[in-house]
Amino acid sequence: MADRCVQLCAPLLLILLSFFFFTGVLTFPLGPDSHRRTTCGYESCHATKPDMLNVHLVPHTHDDVGWLKTVDQYYYGDRNDIQHAGVQYILDSVVDQLLKNPDRRFIYVETAFFYRWWKRQDSSMKQTVQQLVNEGRLEFVNGGWCMSDEATTHYSAVIDQMTMGLRFLNDTFGVCGRPRVAWHIDPFGHAREHASMFAQMGYDGFFFGRLDYQDRYQRMMQKEQELLWRASDSLTPPMADLFTGILPNGYNPPDGFCWDQSCSDPPIRDDPDLEDYNVDDVVKRFLNIASAQSMVYKTNHIIMTMGSDFQYENANLWYKNLDKLIHYVNAQQDLGSRVNVLYSTPSCYLQELHRANLTWALKTDDFFPYADDAHDFWTGYFSSRPALKRYERLSNSNLQTCNQLEVLGGPTSTNGPFGKGDSQTMKKAMAVAQHHDAVSGTEKQHVANDYARRLATGWQHCQVLVSNGLAVLSGSTAQRFYCDYLNISVCPLTESSKKFSVNVYNPLGRPVTWPVRLPVNGTAYAVSDAAGTSVDCQVLPLSKDTHNVRRSRGFAVNELVFEVQAPPLGFSTYSVSLLQDGPLAASTQPRTPTAIQNKFLKVTFDPDTGLLSSFSNLETTQTIKLTQNFYWYNASDGNNSESIQPSGAYIFRPNSSTPFLISSTAKTEFIQTSVVQEVRQWFSPWVSQVVRLYAHSRTLELEWTVGPLPIHDDLGKEVITRIDTSIESSEIFYTDSNGREVLQRKKDFRPTWHLKQSEPIAGNYYPINSRAYIKDDVDQLTVVTDRSQGGSSIHNGSLEIMLHRRLLYDDVRGVAEPLNETSAIFPEGLVVRGRLLLSLDRPASAADKHRPLAQEMVLQPLLTFTDGDLHPDAKLEFSGLQAALPPAVHLLTLTQWDAQSVLLRLEHQFQSWESDVNSKPVTVNLQKLFSSLEVLGVSELNLSANQWKDEMKRFEWTPQNEVKPQLKASGGRSVWEVTLKPMEIRTFLLRVRL
Structure with a gap:
């Protein structure tokens, strides 16, 4: 980051500086002084030889932020009986070895680990490491807090964890700490939205190791393992264009060239007097490998990853042998060899590809699903550990509320009437949870428990901050209670209190209407809103x-149900009073209704089966046939004539393409009130559902409860719900990418390569992060999920979503235990509850509804409770915005940056083709945005907030058969007015005053 501070000495310039500080734009430095002499980045690369094959050796370690061991155990080297790994020793050893030879290079990725190590170093060691970084000998790549999963993460949480890691590197090392390359060598498939985010974060390129085995083979034959990924169909190229390289050996060294203490390959023995002298053999094998690799890549530069999982704990082993390898292979040049070997980094390799000035194959889809063999599709983890996936999504919502109230509540929010609170603990916990063996569900059980514990601890810290912030904004210091188990009707306060209040905080930039369900023991209650108006409620x-x-x-024994309205970026308070105690008169009817409806929707039921039979949008006069039921796939145990691959945490492999129907009928109960109508369905002792329609809702809610999955029959089970409709979808369906842009999926088809399908179910599963839909020319059915799940459309007009998995065998991908979740509360097997929201619309206008709906599911209102009467002077309603944001604009981030400034992200949440109304540019005035913050100055940053936007320069790449695109910057009518184009996210550092 170049230093943006201006040195002023003339009084006139001081006056001008004051003027700009208080009235206009002022930029602030984001890192240490970077004008000192450095040779990092591209300037630090070793020279290559243009007339030779240049082999870039990249020493690296891949350090999972939790997997077989917890993040703490990995850092300290604990529990080596599980896996020998100690990250602190890796960093100790690498620094020592880099100092011994200035030619050596090393890259490091996971900032969560480096941050820990750095904090424990003395000033002398910090100075040494700073020098290594400044000279480009130690280089950071990727730089996020972790290497995030790409299938099951939401884009907002990915941006947050990348921002946290990159900010630490920026603050600590300045421009030399900024990574130039994104590096996702281990995630199990790659999302288009991740590539788009990396491009907008300023990366010049992206490297990964895993892609489908058929895709890889075809790319090798066509020399298209390096390509240009156009990762958005809405952003103007090259804003979301990202050069992407597929590494030749995953992220491992070539066979026979692993020299870590965990490896078994022989060292280079270069004493000619020894009987086992092997230099000639090593050189010959290496030259053969290099030659073969060069045949499937496009330039005279190839890359080799020299390292693997948790390697370099004894870096001397690696570097001593790499020094020899470079020396002896390059010595062959005197004998006519045309191979040049050098220490390198991914960015140095990328620079040489850029210098080649070639054109590159263009890709516009994504890299899902991933298979490493014919029957080995890594599509199970889209749904593994569904409870953890939901908890991570809920924690993200809580964190955004915590961040916002830290800003809106001012300094008192972190140190106020309820003590000291902080958002950092939660930020770190959420950042770790994005790791590709965390929210993905592919870790050992004790590690999953540790991720959940970290999130719970972070939320405890945030609760203090939230209580303080709400106290500032409301003027009430009454104790606030949090009820984290409302989804199973547990809240000690509401269960026992005769009078209490509910504060509903809405983190969205627009007002929301939200159903509240509270566990109570009374039979009649009075509810009033912030204005004292009575609110319809039912028990x-x-x-x-x-x-x-x-x-x-x-x-x-009962639930109190009512609908609330909350203003944008603010709260509204509702008062609840008990009117009548005692037993509740029977309000359930043990029958199946013909239909339930409100003024927007109508659904009908088959009276013989108790199942849904049709779905109608009364506003648009649409009706489709719709049935919904639950099934389970019999998980393969590996005892199969085609393949020995079992289903496991990573891999989904059913024994049959036809799932077992759990029940053809459902027992039902019917509840009809003025607030909500419910049809409660029971399919088996371990599957039930509530079909729910609220009075003012344009969506139908399906609340499913699944588990414990029975395994007494020794069969692993993978439970789905399937919605079958009359929509003529032509075996095409649509899923979101990390919660943002939508991609088309077609059964047994890949857009950029020919698929030979070998698993008709698992090979057609895709990640659904927040929504999926099917459509024809007339109707579109959208399903919004409350967590990341896997899903597909196996049959014309159907959508299926996997809800729960319980497996009896490990899938032999390293985790070494079956996905068989139990807990102290559920020793017989985990029970999971969740929600799906269904909407029926015309295809042309469907996005106008499901885009905001998906945001509501991600950023849901936070309920807090106070006991007894409200203070008469308490402020019962507050909005942090002067007015609601336009429908196309989403407030993505509002978080404290330092004592005087906040970080703001605004995004256009529609794709360019989605909506006649909302797929247009929108302008927002930053000075007129907030109601309680005075914006004094503004500077624009890149997406990850580690570069000034106007200083972000990226390599330009030319796709084949296309003129090089030119990016036009987004503008506004004044310095305060910012225009957002479809799918654009803009990031600002605001100097503010409360």
Whole structure:
């Protein structure tokens, strides 16, 4: 980051500086002084030889931020009985070895680990490392807090964790700490939205190791393992264009050239007097490998990753042999060899590809699903550990609320009437949870427990901050209570109190209407809003499934249900008073209704089966046939004539393409009130559902409860819900990419390569992060999910979503235990509850509804409670915005940056083709945005907030058969007015005053 501070000495310039500080734009330095003499980055690269094959050796370690061991165990080298790995020793050893030879290079990736190590070093070691970084001998690549998963992560959480890691590197090392290359060598498939984000973060290129084995083979034959990825169909090229390289050996060294203490390859023995002298053999084998590799890449430069999982704990082993390898291979040049070997980094390799000035194959889809063999599709992890996936998504929502209230509440939010709170603990926990063996569900059970514990600890810290912030904004210091188990009707305060208030905080930039369901023991209540107006409310009997799933964690027999409205970026407070105690009159009817409806929707039921039979949008006069049921795939145990591959945490492999129907009928109960109508369905002792329609809702809610999955029959089970409709979808469906742009999926088809399908179910599964839909010319059915799940459209007009998995065998991908989740509360097997929202619309206008709906599911209102009467002077309603944001604009980030400034991200949440109304540029005035913050100055940053936007320069690449595109910057009518084009995210550093 170039220093943006201006040195002023003349009084006139001081006056001008003051003027710009208080009235206009002022930029602030984001890192240490970077004008000192450095030779990092591209300037630090070793010279190559243009008339030779240049082999770039990249010493690296891949350090999972939790997998077989917890993140703590990996850092300290604990539990080596599970896996020998100690990250602190890797960094110690590498620094020592880099100092011994200035030619050596090393790259490091996971900032979560480096941050820990750095904090424990003395000033002398820090100075040494600073020198290594400044000279480009130690280079950071990727630079996020972790190497995130790409299938099951939401884009907002990915941006947050990348920002955290890159900010630490920027603050610590300045421009030399900024990575030039994105590096995702281990994630199990690659999302287009990740590539788009990396491009907008300023990366020049992206390297990864895993792609489908058929795709790789075809790319090798066509020399297209290096390509230009156009990662958005809405952003103007090259804004989301990213050069992408596929590494030749995953992220491992070539066979026979691994020299870590965990390896078994022989060292280079270069004493000619020894009987086992092997230099000639090593050189010959290396030259053969280099020659073969060069045949499937496009330039006279090839890359070799020299390292692997948790390697370089004894870096001397690697470097001593690499020094010899470089020396002896290059010595062959005197004998006519045309191979030149050098220490390098991914960015140095990328620079040489850029200098080649070639054109590159263009890709516009993504790299899902990933298979490493004919029957080995890594599509199970899209749904593995569904409870953890939901907890991570809910934690993201809580973190955004925490961040916003830290800003809106001012300094008192972190140190106020309820003590000291902080958002950093939660930020770090959420950042770790994005790791590709965390939210993905591909870790050992004790590691999954540790991720959940970290999130819970982070939320405890945030609760103090939230309480302080709400106290500032409301003027009330009454104690606030948090009820984290409302989805199973547990809340000690509402279960026992006769009078309490509910504060509804809305983190979205637009008002929301939201259903509230509170566990109570009374039979009649009065609810009033912030203006004192009575709110329609109803008391419903608690379902027997909720009784069962909560076990002994609550004692309410009823639920109080009412709908609330909350202003944008603010709260509204509702008062609740008990009117009548005692038993509830029977309000459930043990029958299947013909239909339930409100003024927007109508759904009908088959009276013989109890299942849904049709779905109607009354506003658009649409009706489709719709049935929905639950099934399970019999998970392969590996005892199969075609393949020995079993289903596991990573891999989905059903024994048959036809799932087992759990039940052809459902027992039902019907509840009809003025607030909500419910049809409670029971399919088996371990599958139930509530079909729910609220009075003012344009969506139908399906609340499913699945588990414990029975395994007494020794069969692993992978449970899906399938929605079959009359929509003529032609075996095409659509899924989101990390919660943002939508991609078309077609059964048994890949857009950029010919697929030979070998797994008709697993090979057609894709990640669904927030929504999926099917459509024809007339109707579109959209399903919004509350967590990341896998899904497909196997049959014309159908959507299926995997809800829960319980498996009895490991899938032999390293985790070494079956995905068989239990807990202290559920020793017989995990029970999972979740929600799907269904909407029916015309295809031309469907996005106008499902885009905001998906955001509501991601950033849901936070409910806090106070007991007794409200203070008469308490402020019952507040909005942090002067007005709601336009429908196309989403407030993505509002978080404290330092004492005087905040980080703001605004995004256009529609693709360019999605909506006649909302797929147009929108202008927002930053000075007129907030109601309680005065914006004094603004500077624009790149997406990851580690470069000034106007200083971000990236390599330009030319796709084949296309003129090199020229990017036109987004503008506004004044310095305060910013225009957002479809799918554009703009990031600002605001100097503010409360």
